[in-house]
Amino acid sequence: MDKFEQAFNELIEKELKIEPRDWMPEKYREHLIRQVSQHAHSEVIGMQPEGNWLLRAPSLRAKQVLLAKIQDEGGHGLYLYSVAETLGISRQEMIEQLHTGKAKYSSIFNYPTLNWADIGAVGWLVDGAAITNQVSLQKTSYGPYSRGMVRICKEESFHQRQGYEIMMQMAFGTPEQKEMAQDALNRFWFPALMMFGPHDKDSAHSSQAMKWKIKIESNDQLRQKFIDHTIKQIEYLGLTCPDPNCKWNEETGHYDHSPFNWDEFWNVVNGNGPCNQERLDHHKKAHNDNKWVREAAAAYALKTEAQVA
Amino acid sequence: MKITIENKDAMSVIRLADTSVILAQRLAEMCSNGLTLEEDIALSNISLDLFGRADELYKIAARIEGNKFTPDEYVFHRNEREYYNIKLVEQPNHDFAWVIARQLLHDIYAKELFTQLSTSSNHEVAGLSQKVLKEIKYSYMHSHDWTNRLGLGTAESNERMQRALDHLMKYVDELFNFDELDKKFIPDPEKLKAVWFSEVDKILGESNLKRNAVAPPSMRDFREGFHSEHMGHLLSIMQFLPRAYPDAKW
Numbered sequence: 001m002d003k004f005e006q007a008f009n010e011l012i013e014k015e016l017k018i019e020p021r022d023w024m025p026e027k028y029r030e031h032l033i034r035q036v037s038q039h040a041h042s043e044v045i046g047m048q049p050e051g052n053w054l055l056r057a058p059s060l061r062a063k064q065v066l067l068a069k070i071q072d073e074g075g076h077g078l079y080l081y082s083v084a085e086t087l088g089i090s091r092q093e094m095i096e097q098l099h100t101g102k103a104k105y106s107s108i109f110n111y112p113t114l115n116w117a118d119i120g121a122v123g124w125l126v127d128g129a130a131i132t133n134q135v136s137l138q139k140t141s142y143g144p145y146s147r148g149m150v151r152i153c154k155e156e157s158f159h160q161r162q163g164y165e166i167m168m169q170m171a172f173g174t175p176e177q178k179e180m181a182q183d184a185l186n187r188f189w190f191p192a193l194m195m196f197g198p199h200d201k202d203s204a205h206s207s208q209a210m211k212w213k214i215k216i217e218s219n220d221q222l223r224q225k226f227i228d229h230t231i232k233q234i235e236y237l238g239l240t241c242p243d244p245n246c247k248w249n250e251e252t253g254h255y256d257h258s259p260f261n262w263d264e265f266w267n268v269v270n271g272n273g274p275c276n277q278e279r280l281d282h283h284k285k286a287h288n289d290n291k292w293v294r295e296a297a298a299a300y301a302l303k304t305e306a307q308v309a
Numbered sequence: 310m311k312i313t314i315e316n317k318d319a320m321s322v323i324r325l326a327d328t329s330v331i332l333a334q335r336l337a338e339m340c341s342n343g344l345t346l347e348e349d350i351a352l353s354n355i356s357l358d359l360f361g362r363a364d365e366l367y368k369i370a371a372r373i374e375g376n377k378f379t380p381d382e383y384v385f386h387r388n389e390r391e392y393y394n395i396k397l398v399e400q401p402n403h404d405f406a407w408v409i410a411r412q413l414l415h416d417i418y419a420k421e422l423f424t425q426l427s428t429s430s431n432h433e434v435a436g437l438s439q440k441v442l443k444e445i446k447y448s449y450m451h452s453h454d455w456t457n458r459l460g461l462g463t464a465e466s467n468e469r470m471q472r473a474l475d476h477l478m479k480y481v482d483e484l485f486n487f488d489e490l491d492k493k494f495i496p497d498p499e500k501l502k503a504v505w506f507s508e509v510d511k512i513l514g515e516s517n518l519k520r521n522a523v524a525p526p527s528m529r530d531f532r533e534g535f536h537s538e539h540m541g542h543l544l545s546i547m548q549f550l551p552r553a554y555p556d557a558k559w
Contacts (some may be wrong), residue, residue, distance in 0.1 A: 060330075070341070070353070078347070292463070292466060295462070296458055
């Protein structure tokens with residue numbers, strides 16, 4: 001072990017932050033680029049399922065709140081692309097990796113939003129699951145990622161409240177609205193729980209990431225925290241948890257859950273979810289259709305810079 | 310539900326509110342379709358300002374009308390022929406040049422209109438106008454900058470921008486066919502027209518673009534609730550939920 005690696009290990013040991021100019025193992029850098037770019041792409045692709053209801057948002061207030069929320073997600077994408085850039089990859093490269101399928105994004109966004117309550121369920125469950133993970137990531141060992149997470153968490157907790165507000169409106173509304181709320185919960189419950197990733201014993205990247213303190217708590221720990229917290233909210237709404245085995249366990253002090261359908265999870269991760277193709281095509285189309293605009297902006301910048309010079 | 314608008318001042322305010330909400334809805338369509346994340350966020354911001362402006366204007370109109378209807382009822386429960394926005398803002402986002410050309414033509418109009426209204430004898434309208442002028446100046450800066458970039462960028466961007474302008478210009482004529490309500494509500498309608506043409510010509514001139522003459526369009530006026538075919542589609546999407554579930558609260 002050379003002195004650089006020793007210094008790196010000491011920083012991790014003391015729970016101090018690794019900064020962009022510090023020496024870091026190549027694998028640490030690769031792991032972070034993969035994780036942060038995946039996180040950035042998730043924020044950006046996540047704009048689509050919510051955008052699906054933006055034009056149909058049923059009140060002026062709902063429209064403004066949802067548009068502001070989706071705009072925040074775009075802003076999070078920007079922070080995170082910037083974090084990844086400090087590790088030596090450009091935004092353009094990351095977008096290419098997204099388009100070729102080399103880079104992934106959270107699989108949850110491959111599920112469709114089919115009724116207005118889904119917008120509530122996405123804020124409540126999907127952002128809720130994301131926050132559980134992100135609160136933990138505020139302590140991650142890479143400085144820029146950790147600081148980015150502090151800002152992102154502030155906005156995400158507002159998003160979760162926004163989602164829950166819609167769920168309340170729907171669950172306490174007309175019978176048709178309540179039905180939409182239950183339908184949304186039924187469809188998003190298991191996919192949201194699987195967002196935390198495979199069980200600890202099956203998680204390929206987890207153990208090294210925990211040694212490096214990129215990850216602070218394990219997939220299963222975070223998932224359990226989320227379930228315990230959310231069941232009470234389901235009860236308050238007067239809705240039914242779609243998992244009949246989700247019951248309080250005196251011995252463990254936690255709620256139990258049924259085994260997850262990991263075949264479905266991997267099938268969606270591997271490209272066969274309800275909207276994988278649509279999400280990527282949408283992103284590619286917006287990017288490619290506007291190539292002429294980016295070219296115009298670049299040409300204009302060159303001309304005006306030449307004038308200044 | 311049949312929405313009525315009795316008072317003439319309320320009608321003048323409704324026209325402004327309708328123009329704001331329809332343009333906001335059009336810009337919201339651009340969300341997740343921006344050329345970069347930065348531009349996506351910018352267009353969302355302008356859309357948010359317009360939704361907020363519409364909301365405040367509907368509240369003023371509702372108060373004049375004795376609060377018979379809420380802002381949401383004005384937005385979600387009127388049909389095409391009961392909407393009084395300028396046709397320019399309902400035109401589709403054919404490409405980014407259309408988005409920018411529509412915005413530029415609108416922003417120059419809105420900037421002078423709300424400048425004049427900031428001295429309106431209606432104190433609520435005057436107060437709101439002073440506030441929204443700040444937002445309009447940002448939007449105008451954005452549409453002005455992009456007009457420069459597209460006009461002077463590449464041959465393709467210049468051509469696309471010119472095509473968009475040539476098409477959208479036919480919806481300009483009606484802006485200045487002032488009726489009695491306008492003459493009462495807008496402090497100086499003729500100045501509005503003069504300022505609009507001089508500013509548009511200046512910006513297009515500096516951007517290597519032209520304001521080509523348009524044959525006088527044979528089209529009925531927005532003040533009587535006439536629209537292009539695009540309007541019905543926009544409303545059918547926007548109003549779907551409150552129309553499908555009239556008993557629900559959102």
